[in-house]
Amino acid sequence: MPLRNLVITGFVGTGKTTVARILARRLGRPFLDFDEEIARRAGRSIPEIFDQDGEAAFRAMEAALCREWSTPRGWVLATGGGTCLHPANRAALAAGGHLFFLYADLNEVARRLADATDRPLLRLRPGETLLERLQALWNAREAAYRAIPHWVDTTGRSPEAVAEEILQRLHELERTDDDDPHRGPDPTL
Numbered sequence: 001m002p003l004r005n006l007v008i009t010g011f012v013g014t015g016k017t018t019v020a021r022i023l024a025r026r027l028g029r030p031f032l033d034f035d036e037e038i039a040r041r042a043g044r045s046i047p048e049i050f051d052q053d054g055e056a057a058f059r060a061m062e063a064a065l066c067r068e069w070s071t072p073r074g075w076v077l078a079t080g081g082g083t084c085l086h087p088a089n090r091a092a093l094a095a096g097g098h099l100f101f102l103y104a105d106l107n108e109v110a111r112r113l114a115d116a117t118d119r120p121l122l123r124l125r126p127g128e129t130l131l132e133r134l135q136a137l138w139n140a141r142e143a144a145y146r147a148i149p150h151w152v153d154t155t156g157r158s159p160e161a162v163a164e165e166i167l168q169r170l171h172e173l174e175r176t177d178d179d180d181p182h183r184g185p186d187p188t189l
């Protein structure tokens, strides 16, 4: 039986791509970033896909990837920030892997993404600040995110420290094989 995948999901700008890359290197396992794969298949950037085909077309490509990754293959996967909002995507990825959900204080996310231009959902409306945009996105998504297990707080921590925590928690999960895909986040959060 192949190893389960290690799926790094979470809110936008919390370090999914960065941390998953570190984890793949540390574990010596292959790595795939969903956004990079979608852009590669489309031959276009994520903003171009959103602008030319619409968000629904992007979400359909994301859902297809989730279906492809519903079996254990031992890879490290970084999803996009919206991938696991959809219950079917979440269930598919959880069937083949362990999910970890990265989050951070939104002020810190805003600092990390201050210069980023590659996230169409963070385009600001007139007079809107990045923090306000992030807060609106978080408010709209929080209930769906709470269905994802294994939350990891990245606030004030380096990507290496976040990866280290995930490695330790992963080893514990693999040791006990006690990973219920339907379990919510730590109730103390």
Ligand SMILES: Nc1ncnc2c1ncn2[C@@H]1O[C@H](COP(=O)(O)OP(=O)(O)O)[C@@H](O)[C@H]1O
Pocket: 010, 011, 012, 013, 014, 015, 016, 017, 018, 019, 081, 112, 113, 154, 157, 158, 159, 162
């Ligand atoms: N733990 C962290 N502390 C500070 N900056 C971080 C951290 N993790 C990621 N970053 C930075 O934040 C930005 C977004 O990271 P990225 O990995 O693209 O996040 P995501 O894939 O979740 O959107 C990048 O500039 C990255 O270097």
Ligand SMILES: O=C(O)C1=C[C@@H](OP(=O)(O)O)[C@@H](O)[C@H](O)C1
Pocket: 010, 011, 012, 013, 016, 017, 035, 046, 079, 080, 081, 082, 083, 118, 119, 120, 121
């Ligand atoms: O939160 C979202 O819906 C999105 C997050 C992005 O990924 P990152 O979270 O890696 O930036 C990317 O998939 C797309 O712009 C949509």
Ligand SMILES: [Mg+2]
Pocket: 016, 017, 018, 035, 078, 079, 080
């Ligand atoms: Mg990313």
